[in-house]
Amino acid sequence: MTDVIVWPGWVGGIAVGLYALAQLLVSGQQLGVSSGFGSICGACLRLPFFRHEKFLERGTSSWRLWFLVGLPLGGLIAALTSPGALTASFSLGPMYDAVLPSAVWAKGLVLIVGGVLMGVGARMAGGCTSGHAIAGMSLLNWPSIVAAAGFFVGGIAAVQVLFRVFG
Amino acid sequence: MNIAFLPLGIAFGVILSRAGATTYDFYAKLFLFQDLQLLWVIAVAGSVGALGVALLKRAKAKRALFGGELELKGKPYTRTLVVGSLIFGVGWGVAGACPGTALAMLGEGKLGSLFTLAGIVLGTALYGVAQRRVKAS
Numbered sequence: 001m002t003d004v005i006v007w008p009g010w011v012g013g014i015a016v017g018l019y020a021l022a023q024l025l026v027s028g029q030q031l032g033v034s035s036g037f038g039s040i041c042g043a044c045l046r047l048p049f050f051r052h053e054k055f056l057e058r059g060t061s062s063w064r065l066w067f068l069v070g071l072p073l074g075g076l077i078a079a080l081t082s083p084g085a086l087t088a089s090f091s092l093g094p095m096y097d098a099v100l101p102s103a104v105w106a107k108g109l110v111l112i113v114g115g116v117l118m119g120v121g122a123r124m125a126g127g128c129t130s131g132h133a134i135a136g137m138s139l140l141n142w143p144s145i146v147a148a149a150g151f152f153v154g155g156i157a158a159v160q161v162l163f164r165v166f167g
Numbered sequence: 168m169n170i171a172f173l174p175l176g177i178a179f180g181v182i183l184s185r186a187g188a189t190t191y192d193f194y195a196k197l198f199l200f201q202d203l204q205l206l207w208v209i210a211v212a213g214s215v216g217a218l219g220v221a222l223l224k225r226a227k228a229k230r231a232l233f234g235g236e237l238e239l240k241g242k243p244y245t246r247t248l249v250v251g252s253l254i255f256g257v258g259w260g261v262a263g264a265c266p267g268t269a270l271a272m273l274g275e276g277k278l279g280s281l282f283t284l285a286g287i288v289l290g291t292a293l294y295g296v297a298q299r300r301v302k303a304s
Contacts, residue, residue: 002275004184009204012186013211019182020212021219023175028231030238031179033267037291049298066172067179071267074180075189075274088276093192096263108282110261115286116293117258118266123294124251126242129265132252133209138216141241147252148209152198154256159198162261 001091003084020134029063030139032131033071034122036064099166125150171233180271189272191263191279198260262286 007015020031035054041047042055043065050056079086090104091097100107122128125147127136133151136144186208187193196202223237231237259265262283264272269287272280 001277004189004275006187006190006204007185009187009207010211012182012188012204012208014215015182016186016208016212017215017219019179020216023179024220024231024237025223025228026232026234027171027175028234028237033265033270034287034291037266037287038295040288041292041295045292045295047292047295047298049295062169063172066169067176068270070173070176070178071180071183071270072274073173074177074182075184075271076180077177077274078181078184078189078271079275086276088278090278092263092277092279093190095192095195107279111279111282112286112289114258114260114262114264115269115283115288116290117254117286118262118283119258119287119290119292120294121251121253121255121258121290122266122287123291124245124247125255126245126248126251128255128267129209129259130267132242134212134216136241137209137213138220139239139241140217140220143244143248144242146244147242147248150249150252151256151259154253154258155194155260156198156256157253158257158260159195163195163199 001089001093002079002082002087004078004082016134017138020130020138027063030131030135032064032127032135033068034118034128034131036068037119038123039064040068095163099162121154179267180274183268183271184275188268189264189275189277191272191277194260194263258286258290 038055042050100110132144133148183189187204193204197205264283266287269280269283
């Protein structure tokens with residue numbers, strides 16, 4: 001697994017916060033990622049839900065797919081500017097590897113389930129970690145703060161069970 | 168404006184990586200209360216953002232430099248928000264990634280995110296199948 005440089009949490013937090021403000025100032029758009037997955041669905045599926053202008057790549061919504069393309073490129077740059085070698089691997093690091101199945105297909109199945117839960121949950125909640133937790137907290141928007149609390153409760157419950165049962 | 172979000176996405180991807188948000192085990196450590204790295208990232212980011220938004224409101228800023236109006240209205244409360252946030256949280260903990268970081272992880276060669284990303288697309292599509300009408304969420 002690629003080892004990347006990690007800043008202290010508060011430094012990372014300042015960087016993320018300043019990024020979100022810069023994006024808002026430049027483009028007017030609040031930070032958000034999960035709706036971009038709706039745009040992907042909107043581009044391939046003819047379902048009424050994805051006909052909403054938010055998921056159609058036009059007008060003020062048309063930034064989401066470009067943003068989604070940029071993120072992996074950013075990860076690549078972060079990896080290339082870290083001292084270790086860039087390696088492709090299905091490893092999740094020592095802790096998750098100890099509790100998840102080691103066969104790639106079985107591990108993949110668990111990750112798909114995790115992804116499905118995030119996809120469904122983000123649409124039910126109206127946003128994900130970036131849209132609710134970071135952008136929503138910046139606006140002191142109470143529904144977002146409730147959602148962020150819910151994310152943490154769900155995460156704590158899942159990981160505590162995962163590591164108690166399989167750890 | 169649209170393609171300007173390519174460099175913005177790149178910048179955010181680099182920052183997520185440096186913040187530790189693309190390191191799976193930081194999620195396990197967070198939810199087991201062993202290392203609060205990512206809690207600090209979110210809490211400090213939200214606070215910096217809140218300070219900045221307060222300054223923008225004070226300056227009565229209305230328009231973005233290159234886009235339209237500044238989006239300063241928060242997302243609404245909905246009937247499914249609490250249940251949805253709990254479901255999202257379970258996925259977040261199980262996969263050790265969120266939608267943005269799973270994408271950045273892909274660029275770092277963390278191939279597990281291929282599964283996570285496929286799951287997110289599938290979950291989003293399933294939600295869309297379950298909806299009968301056009302609505303924003």
